Amino acid sequence: MVKDIGPIANPNEYETIHQFRAIDIDGNEVSLKEYSGYVCVVLNTASNNQQIKxxxxxFNVTYDIFAKVKVSCCGQHPLFSFLGRHLGNCKWNFTKYLVDKKGVPRMRFGLSNPPVDMVKDIERMMSERE
Known part of the structure; x- marks a missing residue:
């Protein structure tokens, strides 16, 4: 579950993902400000939290995993509304959003794009100055 941390109620007024808080897979609230200075991949899956865990x-996963939220249609979570406004909504499961170090959504990859397709773009964004 992701929720906003500021007074802004309308996701159309957000400027970066760093303005959101998220609930991680274990139920802990996390400020996405923690990811300032990092290139991030936001990915949606169709699984529930326990299936994901x-x-x-x-796979010895070392990256952060967040709780399931509604990513499209009625009840869409504000974070995914924000991402969709910038790059287009999730068309299906495994839509991947690439977000730069400043928290700005920069690229969207669909189901047909395996994660390896993002490597060059991630490396390029990692080398960019903030």
Whole structure:
């Protein structure tokens, strides 16, 4: 679950993902400000929280995983509304949004794009000055 941390109620008024808070897979609230200075990939899946936790156990995942939220249509979470406003809404599961160090959504990759397709763009964004 992701929620805003500021007085802005309308996701159309947000400027970066750093203005949101998120609930991680274990139920802890996290400020996305913590990701300032990092290139981020925001990915949606169709699984519930427990399925995600069970699946990633065998992969020694070291990146942060967040709780499931509604990413499209009625009840769309404000973070995904924000991402969709910048780059287009999720068309299907495994839509990936690439966000720069400043928290600005820069690229969107669909289901047909495997994560390896993002490597050059991630590396380029990592080398950019803030």
């Amino acid at each position: 069970d699946y990633i156990k065998s």
